[in-house]
Amino acid sequence: MKLAILHxxxxxxxxxxxxxxxxxxxxxxxxLVKSADFAKDPLRIELVKQLRMGKSGNVEAGGKKLFLNxxxxxxxxxxIGAVHISQALAPLARSLGYDVTVVDPRTAFASPERxxxxxxxxxxxxxxxxxxxxxxxxxxxxxTHDPKIDDPALLHxxxxxxxxxxxxxxxxxxxxxxxxxxAQGAKDxxxxxxxxxxxLAIGAVSPSEIAVSIMAEITAVLRLPPKEKEEAx
Amino acid sequence: MLDRDEDIxxxxxxxxxxxxxxxxxxxxxxxxxxxxPAGSSLVINDEGTFLGSVSGGCVEGAVVAEAMDVxxxxxxxxxxxGVADETAWNVGLSCGGTIRVFVEKVG
Numbered sequence: 001m002k003l004a005i006l007h008x009x010x011x012x013x014x015x016x017x018x019x020x021x022x023x024x025x026x027x028x029x030x031x032l033v034k035s036a037d038f039a040k041d042p043l044r045i046e047l048v049k050q051l052r053m054g055k056s057g058n059v060e061a062g063g064k065k066l067f068l069n070x071x072x073x074x075x076x077x078x079x080i081g082a083v084h085i086s087q088a089l090a091p092l093a094r095s096l097g098y099d100v101t102v103v104d105p106r107t108a109f110a111s112p113e114r115x116x117x118x119x120x121x122x123x124x125x126x127x128x129x130x131x132x133x134x135x136x137x138x139x140x141x142x143x144t145h146d147p148k149i150d151d152p153a154l155l156h157x158x159x160x161x162x163x164x165x166x167x168x169x170x171x172x173x174x175x176x177x178x179x180x181x182x183a184q185g186a187k188d189x190x191x192x193x194x195x196x197x198x199x200l201a202i203g204a205v206s207p208s209e210i211a212v213s214i215m216a217e218i219t220a221v222l223r224l225p226p227k228e229k230e231e232a233x
Numbered sequence: 234m235l236d237r238d239e240d241i242x243x244x245x246x247x248x249x250x251x252x253x254x255x256x257x258x259x260x261x262x263x264x265x266x267x268x269x270p271a272g273s274s275l276v277i278n279d280e281g282t283f284l285g286s287v288s289g290g291c292v293e294g295a296v297v298a299e300a301m302d303v304x305x306x307x308x309x310x311x312x313x314x315g316v317a318d319e320t321a322w323n324v325g326l327s328c329g330g331t332i333r334v335f336v337e338k339v340g
Contacts, residue, residue, distance in 0.1 A: 001257055003340045006246050013242070025261060025335055028309035056272030058262060067261040067335065069272050 005032050009071065016073040016135055020047050023067045025058075043068075052223060073137040074099055075163075075222070080125065080153040081144035082109035085168070088211035089141070090118045096215060098139070103128040105149065125153040139164040139218045141198065145173075151180055158190040164221045166198035166214060195221075241285040245276040245339050254279035255339040256300035260287045264315070265330035276339075279304050287334050288314070300336050309337040 005021070009032055012019040018035045022043065038047050046059045046068065056069045077093040079086045082104035090100045103121045104110040110122040121128040134140065140157040142150040145168060154177075157165045169177060174196040181191060199213030200220070248255045259274040260267070268289035275285040275293065277300040287296060292314045299312055315331025 001245075001337055001339050003246070003249055006242065006249070006339060010242055010246055013240075023259075023261075023335065023337075025311060028337055056261075056270070058271075067259075067271075069259060 001030060005030060008032055008034075013071055013073070016133070016137055018051055018070070018072045018137075020051065021069040021071065023069065024064050025067050026065060049225075052225065054223075073135075076101070076132075076134070076138040077218070078103065078129075078132060078134055078138055078140050078157075080104070080140075080142040080150055081146075081168075082106070082111075082115060082120065083143055083145075084207045085143050085210050085214075087114055088206075088208040089143075089214060090115060092208075092211050092215055093139075093218075094118070096219070101132055103132075103153070104144065125149065125156060129153065129156045134160040134162060136161045136163055138162045139166075139222075141166045141214060143168040143198070145169065147177065147180060151177070151184065154181060154194065155184060155186060158186060158193065164195065164218045165193050166195040166217065168198050169196055171197065241274060241276045244284050248276075248278045249340050254304040256303045256336055257339050258287055258296045258300055258312075258334050258336045260332055261311075261335045262333040263330060264332075267330035267332045269332075275300075277301075277304075288332060292332070292334075296334055296336065303336045303338050307338050309335065311335055 009019055009021060012034055020033045021030060022033060023030045033041050033047060038044055041047055043061060050057060050068050050070050051072060054070060054072050059066050059068060075098050077098040077100045079089060079102045082102050086102055090102055093100050101119045101121060102110065102115055103125060105122060105124045107122045110120045112120065134157060140162040142153050144150050150167060154165065154167060167177065178191045195217060199210060200216045202213045204210045204213040245255050245257055256277045257274060260269055260271050263271055269287055273287055275283055275287045275296060277283040277297050281297060283297055286293060296312065303310060312334045313331065
């Protein structure tokens with residue numbers, strides 16, 4: 001690998017931007033495709049598919065055998081609300097490979113005893129969120145049921161373009177939430193991005209089952225192509 | 234996504250900048266039950282220090298030896314390991330899988 005390519009690849013990884021290294025395994029020739037250039041690349045269909053699955057693999061193109069090595073950032077999960085569901089959700093997400101952080105300004109909720117080994121930030125979202133670098137590789141879940149905490153957090157998630165945004169609450173409470181967020185400058189397209197009621201409809205009852213339904217929904221959004229995603233939702 | 238490897242590519246760049254000869258070995262194909270998926274990699278320097286893994290310990294020794302040659306020659310090569318290919322390589326994967334590893338010089 002040429003040093004210039006390695007340097008560029010490391011820069012993309014440090015910036016949490018995905019990139020795919022294309023190697024002609026016959027000749028050893030290589031090129032790096034950055035995420036911004038996927039759409040105009042001759043291999044775009046293959047690149048997008050491999051990236052979505054987060055899997056490296058081989059393709060044949062133009063009589064050449066090419067190895068596509070996928071470098072995708074580690075996904076994060078930010079949970080707003082150190083509630084009972086979060087106690088099940090945080091370890092589950094971690095077992096799926098996510099970097100998990102729980103945010104709740106209420107110190108009685110955000111206690112290490114309730115969340116052993118999970119990074120906790122007992123601050124209001126406006127203080128807690130900027131340092132967390134919420135981004136397009138972040139799933140964002142608001143589960144406090146308290147508009148004072150959930151609403152500003154959701155506005156932050158819209159701004160940062162999280163790949164998944166979910167919020168707890170019935171259809172009725174979600175409609176009220178939409179009104180409040182619009183009053184604070186959110187666009188209709190932002191509101192439409194919120195998965196609410198949160199999680200796939202699997203008849204979940206207990207906090208652990210709700211956690212499963214949330215992680216299933218996040219997984220579907222992460223992995224499925226757009227059309228199948230709509231069908232699953 | 235969800236790559237939990239230690240940051241071996243950063244080490245490759247740092248070693249190279251410190252003047253070391255460096256090679257990168259990457260799993261490019263697997264059959265059967267391979268311990269590490271395609272894309273897993275190992276970085277090796279000319280002192281024989283290595284980071285990462287391509288098989289969870291089964292073939293690393295052989296890969297490091299090959300990497301030394303690649304650092305010398307500068308020519309990339311493809312290695313294949315597995316119980317199915319005992320004639321070419323003496324190192325079998327105890328799990329019964331086969332892996333192909335691409336070894337290239339960095340720089």
